[in-house]
Amino acid sequence: MVSLPGSWLPALKIPGSLFGRDALRDVVMPIELRAALALLTQEATAHLITMQFVARPEIFTHGRARAWLDQRIGDTQDHVALTDGHTLRAIPGLRNHMFFYPRGNPGKEAALRNLLRLAPELFSGLASQINGGIGYRCGDAWHRPSAMHLRLRQTPAMGVVERFPFSCAPLGPLGTRDIEPAPPDTPLPADRPIRYIPLSETALADTAFLRMVAQEVLRAIFGGPELVLLELPRPEGGAEVAGRIAAAVKAFNAIGVTFPRTESWAAQFVTAPPRDTPLGSILLHPGIPFWCYGLDFYAMAERIEVAGSGMASRFRALLSAWLERDVTLLRLGSTGWAARVTLSDTP
Structure with a gap:
């Protein structure tokens, strides 16, 4: 029952x-x-x-x-x-x-x-x-x-997959901004591995985590080794894509990191995970409903990492047991830089 x-x-x-x-x-x-x-x-x-x-x-x-x-x-x-x-x-x-x-x-x-x-x-x-x-x-x-531990074998549909360039330029008077998505069926660049980072309302409220993500976004924009895909949060009650982008932009603008005002496709907002796309890595915050993704999604990633304030060590242990594979903990620094801790290290 x-x-x-x-x-x-x-x-x-x-x-x-x-x-x-x-x-x-x-x-x-x-x-x-x-x-x-x-x-x-x-x-x-x-x-x-x-x-x-x-x-x-x-x-x-x-x-x-x-x-x-x-x-x-x-x-x-x-x-x-x-x-x-x-x-x-x-x-x-x-x-x-x-x-x-x-x-x-x-x-x-x-x-x-x-x-x-x-x-x-x-x-x-x-x-x-x-x-x-x-x-x-x-x-x-x-x-x-x-x-x-209950796991979905296949990731269920999470809506239409749309991709938008990363931009933290000022929002319009209604708190949103018109951003054109990538044309349908436009492939992702194949010149560098993809780092996939799902966001949630809890993750956006974690300043230390968001500063670390901001540093990774800046590295991608200025020619870093990875393309960064940021899955937009889904606020309770639902929201249009413009509202989801606005929530992410407001959170990034509130952490005191300066971003280029121009749009960049080296870091992108996405509405749902792209299917059948190899991922270099996945970064998860403890406030992510990780069971919403199927084992097929995690199998596409070469490595899986966890970062966040508070219960990150405990979440890493939970996720590793749930996935039955090694998960790396990234310890957050005050500036947003992170140090990797292997699974065998004591939390």
Whole structure:
């Protein structure tokens, strides 16, 4: 069984407290939530398990409501709680698994930290956390629910792939600027390897990380060895491409690094990862929903690196275990330059 955050239920047309995947088919939802559902569907299909959804799982704890549920779920043993960080609703008697899907959303990440601080007992009975690495203090001890790693084999469609030249020139009066994308089917330059850096709202708010990315962008603009592709963030609620570019430009302009005013194709903004394109490297911030990309995406990269303030070491360990391959940690300096730390080094 799978439960969604209560905030999503008003958007659904459901026949009752138990419903199938069809009720979500035409619902517009963030890529992170859609990827989480795709992961669970893939896992259920692979193990020949029927997946159903439960609305308001908190009402099925005891009494007639619980008896009603038990009659209908048969030998179901597992419940996955998809949480947006504000609540975590377990079903007693089942193995409960938590999947925090809106990674990269500062408000939702703050809500999860607050929930861990105020109500750690909610997490004490978890059988696992899916694609997560949270730890929490309960009483005098630290706890970390067991990790369950779910991976998509193929990267799902993330919209039309468009590429725009990097420019941090002043925005227009409406906070946006007209930038023409590369013509469709225009190939990427093949004269230097590609460094791919997905951005999120959390990554844009990490000044030290963004300064490091800015230094890499400047190296690319002034003839460095790599072409830099910056995947635009996807703000909650969705946004047009112009708004996504504006959010990235504002963040770069706020860190005190001076960029050329002219457009450059040596560094580019992209709306989604290009398909079937070899990558020299991928750089991930801890605030990136890494499970949204399939194993095919990571297999295209010669090396994978992690950088960011705070939990970068812990995220590197999580990502390495999830990928089952070495991941390098880049330690950030105050100026934005980074030092590489191999996986065997002590965090």
